Amino acid sequence: MGVVLAFDGAEAGKRASIEPLVKLVEPDMARVNESILARAKSHVELIPEIATHLINSGGKRIRPMLTLAAARMCGYEGEHHLKLASSVEFMHTATLLHDDVVDESDLRRGKQAARVIWGNQASVLVGDYLLGQAFRMMVETGSLEALRILSNAACVIAEGEVLQLSVSQDTSTTEDAYLQVIGAKTAALFAAAAEVGAVVAGRPREEQAALESYGRNLGIAFQLINDALDYSGSTEKLGKGVGDDFRERKITLPVVLSYRRGNKEERAFWKRTLEGGDQKPDDLAHAKALMERHNALEDTVDRANHYGDISRDALAIFPDSGWKAALLEAVDFCVARAY
């Protein structure tokens, strides 16, 4: 594909990387990974089987990383952030299991989805189990405030998924309606993951709010870049098939923009392929060409940069530190993935 995406989030001459953050959280993350595997255990064999399939399948663990780094940036030196980080990853994993059932996806992170191997039934139930375990771990931290934030996120995520069901396959979805969906589906957990880092560290409300905003806007940027990559990236980079969103008839921002900017004939194309589900072999290539004609991918990345900027600014109230620098560069990296 000839789409070249403009990028102006990172400093000139330096390629933004997630590595500084990964390195800093490494000792904590090793313990989170241990606890995740330990908590996915059950005398009911199917549970660890499915859970470890998902857990070992190479997710980026970005959400628990946010919890760990936020807590450390706030000067926390205890151990409860490890449990909260594990909870956050379990909530995410539970969502993935249920998502795959709802979307009828066959691939997840480049591997067969659990539902394909073990069936929808097991995916629903193991998701429920992991959600229960997530709450169990939160309770162990004794932080009612963290419980409030994460149970709230659980509701908002489910609400976002239901909302997506009702707006799905509607090509005339507005950009605002779409942002509402990803704000709930993706950004709510990013926001909660970062916020509970400040909570566990006992930091004042102002810093909690700053981390909430950092996480929320990073989450939106992250999702928008995913949307662009689904039409321009490589399967390897994306962890799922390029063109999956098109084949699964998902309305994402590149489609929203292309549909609005298109002429009558183009809108008919989007309606036929995404609302009607009538897709021919050349349709994905045509979809990409329409996106190129209307600058839809570049503009999706531009929008992502906008949220990335808000995310970075939210951290301004924190004193400089290695943690803060790594969290800021993580934003650059998320947006720069578009390359």
Place this chain on the structure above:
Amino acid sequence: MGVVLAFDGAEAGKRASIEPLVKLVEPDMARVNESILARAKSHVELIPEIATHLINSGGKRIRPMLTLAAARMCGYEGEHHLKLASSVEFMHTATLLHDDVVDESDLRRGKQAARVIWGNQASVLVGDYLLGQAFRMMVETGSLEALRILSNAACVIAEGEVLQLSVSQDTSTTEDAYLQVIGAKTAALFAAAAEVGAVVAGRPREEQAALESYGRNLGIAFQLINDALDYSGSTEKLGKGVGDDFRERKITLPVVLSYRRGNKEERAFWKRTLEGGDQKPDDLAHAKALMERHNALEDTVDRANHYGDISRDALAIFPDSGWKAALLEAVDFCVARAY
């Protein structure tokens, strides 16, 4: 059907009733019902639509009743038991939604199951939403101990459902294995619902444990009677179709007993109809005849009485009161439903 079930749980000459309990909890339950409807609200229309469909479809609300009555028997005069009772009902409702998807049931409480009307996708997601709301309400009570008990129950329930997947359609399931499944699937929530009543009232561990045991054993008795009714009751009484368990190829205690006690030919019948799923029009009648031959329904009710006895004895440490009497009679009633 000519099955007459022996019953010796209630006092001679008096028919056990759930009415005393229903009457006592009525003022509290009215407020729980209000809060359930208020909490099933969402700006995402599908959520209240599905939630109220289920909530208004005539469930007996026995689980939240246990929480309310347990708290009151323990002398509680605050309001947090209302939130816990609502949480318990939401957890139960979420389980029903996911259960119907997993079991591919068409009926729930005598009405079309939500998944038939709105689809599996919405049932999975609205279940997730209700579970999130349940935790939200628990957090509002500020009781970490209630949160611990109920999040634990959520895990155990999901574990039980997964376990059932793996033992399902295995006619050689032992009685113990079956009890393990219903101990997790049904009794864990009954136990937690009753236990948190003592917790919210700040009662000592001994009384918490007594109510946990009361709820757990009542739950097992309740499920065993359901199992018997599915082969002997009326659809009206059961809130679902008689013979559903057979058609859905569920292994329940009447089957476990009939299979073990049967000869080679009879075992082949159970294998063909339940493991193989090859069912002919007369098979349900034949299944009932085999159960009659082996006393399987009477003995299932006998087993239920055994757990009912344990449940009643668990309450012995509490001083006599109207609440205690009503909770005891509720056990009699649950077992007497077999008529």
